[in-house]
Amino acid sequence: xxxxxxxxxxxxxxxxxxxxxxxxxxxxxxxxxxxxxxxxxxxxxxxxxxxxxxxxxxxxxxxxxxxxxxxxxxxxxxxxxxxxxxxxxxxxxxxxxxxxxxxxxxxxxxxxxxxxxxxxxxxxxxxxxxxxxxxxxxxxxxxxxxxxxxxxxxxxxxxxxxxxxxxxxxxxxxxxxxxxxxxxxxxxxxxxxxxxxxxxxxxxxxxxxxxxxxxxxxxxxxxxxxxxxxxxxxxxxxxxxxxxxxxxxxxxxxxxxxxxxxxxxxxxxxxxxxxxxxxxxxxxxxxxxxxxxxxxxxxxxxxxxxxxxxxxxxxxxxxxxxxxxxxxxxxxxxxxxxxxxxxx
Numbered sequence: 205x206x207x208x209x210x211x212x213x214x215x216x217x218x219x220x221x222x223x224x225x226x227x228x229x230x231x232x233x234x235x236x237x238x239x240x241x242x243x244x245x246x247x248x249x250x251x252x253x254x255x256x257x258x259x260x261x262x263x264x265x266x267x268x269x270x271x272x273x274x275x276x277x278x279x280x281x282x283x284x285x286x287x288x289x290x291x292x293x294x295x296x297x298x299x300x301x302x303x304x305x306x307x308x309x310x311x312x313x314x315x316x317x318x319x320x321x322x323x324x325x326x327x328x329x330x331x332x333x334x335x336x337x338x339x340x341x342x343x344x345x346x347x348x349x350x351x352x353x354x355x356x357x358x359x360x361x362x363x364x365x366x367x368x369x370x371x372x373x374x375x376x377x378x379x380x381x382x383x384x385x386x387x388x389x390x391x392x393x394x395x396x397x398x399x400x401x402x403x404x405x406x407x408x409x410x411x412x413x414x415x416x417x418x419x420x421x422x423x424x425x426x427x428x429x430x431x432x433x434x435x436x437x438x439x440x441x442x443x444x445x446x447x448x449x450x451x452x453x454x455x456x457x458x459x460x461x462x463x464x465x466x467x468x469x470x471x472x473x474x475x476x477x478x479x480x481x482x483x484x485x486x487x488x489x490x491x492x493x494x495x496x497x498x499x500x501x502x503x504x505x506x507x508x509x510x511x512x513x514x515x516x517x518x519x520x521x522x523x524x525x526x527x528x529x530x531x532x533x534x535x536x537x538x539x540x541x542x543x544x545x546x547x548x
Contacts, residue, residue: 247363291332480492
């Protein structure tokens with residue numbers, strides 16, 4: 205729990221979240237439905253569950269199965285035209301499109317659309333899909349969509365971690381919804397190393413209802429996608445769970461000279477870069493190491509400044525869906541059951 209002093213405010217957050225969900229459950233608030241099926245990928249937590257690596261793993265799995273897709277995202281923390289509906293240009297910047305949409309567009313090489321109202325992003329995606337006359341099965345992947353219920357979805361996929369189970373609701377913790385909200389999910393994704401402990405949790409959450417979700421396991425790997433860490437790098441990141449980055453570095457044998465945890469979705473500017481350089485010199489660091497989510501926000505000029513102290517290495521997490529072919533088959537079955545894919 206990050207902010208225990210805010211525990212007295214948790215009931216207010218819970219009441220607000222409960223009211224919003226009941227309005228959708230009872231139909232008093234309507235969700236907009238797109239022409240093509242939407243597969244939402246989300247979590248209970250405000251960040252750190254690993255949604256972006258899973259979206260990329262799911263996209264690759266769909267590609268191998270011959271299913272076309274695009275990605276819809278909010279484009280959180282955009283500062284350039286933040287209210288505009290846009291297709292992400294992979295050569296653009298995080299200020300234009302958001303860090304995670306830019307990572308997804310570059311990593312998957314597929315169309316990614318950003319809009320505060322994800323339905324608007326979906327409408328743009330469908331206009332372009334029709335204009336290109338793309339054939340075959342097609343779906344929208346809705347990134348971080350579990351709480352964005354204004355857009356109807358055919359399948360809800362939720363990532364659950366041990367950290368979520370041990371956390372508290374906002375504003376004291378990072379949970380946006382209580383555990384019982386998992387009952388809306390069709391698919392629960394667990395990290396393989398946590399699955400044995402979390403499967404009973406999922407069973408307990410779903411025990412009052414008649415159905416059980418599909419439970420899928422993933423394996424995650426941590427590696428360096430750019431450069432190699434120096435002997436004494438300064439590590440820095442702006443992610444929801446920075447301790448996970450530090451632990452992963454140490455597991456790889458990297459012992460940082462110092463560690464700077466910035467806020468999640470940190471916007472990088474000259475002041476932040478100067479702070480990192482000063483901290484590196486105070487720590488006698490001989491380089492830097494950061495995450496791919498942070499690196500995508502560093503301009504060429506910022507990189508040159510950092511490299512005046514030492515080389516920059518970039519690390520990333522990749523996810524692999526265990527029993528991928530079975531999972532894709534089950535996912536297509538759920539889509540057919542929800543009457544959004546033709547029967548075989």
